[in-house]
Amino acid sequence: DAGVTQSPTHLIKTRGQQVTLRCSPKSGHDTVSWYQQALGQGPQFIFQYYEEEERQRGNFPDRFSGHQFPNYSSELNVNALLLGDSALYLCASSLLRGRTSTEAFFGQGTRLTVV
Amino acid sequence: DAKTTQPNSMESNEEEPVHLPCNHSTISGTDYIHWYRQLPSQGPEYVIHGLTSNVNNRMASLAIAEDRKSSTLILHRATLRDAAVYYCIPRPYSGAGSYQLTFGKGTKLSVIP
Numbered sequence: 001d002a003g004v005t006q007s008p009t010h011l012i013k014t015r016g017q018q019v020t021l022r023c024s025p026k027s028g029h030d031t032v033s034w035y036q037q038a039l040g041q042g043p044q045f046i047f048q049y050y051e052e053e054e055r056q057r058g059n060f061p062d063r064f065s066g067h068q069f070p071n072y073s074s075e076l077n078v079n080a081l082l083l084g085d086s087a088l089y090l091c092a093s094s095l096l097r098g099r100t101s102t103e104a105f106f107g108q109g110t111r112l113t114v115v
Numbered sequence: 116d117a118k119t120t121q122p123n124s125m126e127s128n129e130e131e132p133v134h135l136p137c138n139h140s141t142i143s144g145t146d147y148i149h150w151y152r153q154l155p156s157q158g159p160e161y162v163i164h165g166l167t168s169n170v171n172n173r174m175a176s177l178a179i180a181e182d183r184k185s186s187t188l189i190l191h192r193a194t195l196r197d198a199a200v201y202y203c204i205p206r207p208y209s210g211a212g213s214y215q216l217t218f219g220k221g222t223k224l225s226v227i228p
Contacts, residue, residue, distance in 0.1 A: 004158070033214070033215065033216075035216075035218075040220075041220065042200075042202060042218030042219055042220055042221055043159065043216075043218045044218070045215040045216065045217065048214050048215065055214060056211060056214040056215060058215065090158050090159070092158070092159075092216075098209070099209035099210060099213075100208055100209040100213060101213060101214070103149075103161035103164070104151075104159075104161065104216060105160075105161070106157075106158030106159045106160065107158050108156070108157055108158050109157075109158050
């Protein structure tokens, strides 16, 4: 089992550009969440996708959007990049059982640098 | 969300037990206490969770105070691989509040050979 895989591992973009990050969940998982982790801080929840819909959203602007595909993989899109968007972006997957989720499995993240 | 307080950093000698404390005095009665850790250059990984009783698994033990206002993650014999940032996270069992993990700054554990 490959676990949660994210691509690319590193990325450099220019202010104002758009970026797409990708995530494949752990086999058997149906829920994908995205987190942003600034240097020296804990991860901050961006949003969660389940059944191809955004189920919950954290305190992030509309420049951050996502998608979940029928095979449960997911993309995170960020438009009009700002210098402050430079961070480690983490994808986590879990399995919904009834009204609760199993523990989250995280990928190694995508390091985004905006210059 | 319940607020948590953890020491910024702790040190332990290799092969000695480590007790990582967490204060969560505003925790809801239905919140589970989850612990995750993040090794350098990796994503967080699940360690353990519990509600009221003490819990054990192959990685660690979790001791929960009777009033549930605090808990302690116990690593029985610290190894160099246990050097990481440890996060204590109260989380509802179900419903919208359970969808996300709310991370604080955690405790950075250093293990001395």
